[in-house]
Amino acid sequence: MGNYEHDSDPNSDWDDSCESDWTEFNWEHYLQREDKEIAKYQSLYNKLIRSPNRLDEVALYMGWQQRAPEIEDEETVDQEDVAYEADQQPYTIHKHPLFVSSKALHGWLLEQWSRHIALAGEQLPAQHALSLQTALMESDQYGLLAVTALDLNDFALAIAYFKRGMVSINKAFALLAKFESLEIEPLNRYVSNARIRLFDIREIWLRVSSDCRTTIARGSDED
Incomplete structure (x- = not known):
């Protein structure tokens, strides 16, 4: 791992x-x-x-x-x-692996989304485009807040941020499924690649959350 x-x-x-x-x-x-x-x-x-x-x-x-x-x-x-x-x-937290991976994966998602909605033009309502961008930005924000919590050794707070981020990721998944049903070629190309990255962001968070729970449990046993 x-x-x-x-x-x-x-x-x-x-x-x-x-x-x-x-x-x-x-x-x-x-x-x-x-x-x-x-x-x-x-x-x-x-x-x-x-x-x-x-x-x-x-x-x-x-x-x-x-x-x-x-x-x-x-x-x-x-x-x-x-x-x-x-x-x-x-x-600084810029060196934290979770910070680097989160910024890299979310950076791709946001940059490529801007490019693909431009290619889709008026086929995609602006409100729908903004909804996905908002969900991705929220996910990015909670991931970075989790890094800060980890840096402070507040593992329970980090888990709480990850849970909030998961809600944003699930919103993004739901929106991607909706966009896929519209059968707009530029969006279809984006959806397939975006899903992979969202699954991986979630996988990283689940791994770190598991480590956090292990650390919390170990601390409780020592007490």
């Missing part, structure tokens, strides 16, 4: 203290690198989407497990990036 939870461990290699001498430029460079991590996840996911074990494989290539195999990357790493990696980096 891919590790989508534990990079927020305070015992990890990341320096969790805020560097007081960092400027806006330092933080902007930091955020740009984290944006690249999201793009990397999205690229790997797209390449491995036909694999039944794609979530675990992407997590492996992202280096979220102990051993990560080499994979050919289309982008070359410049000297500035190499020097940056050598420096001690502060920890």
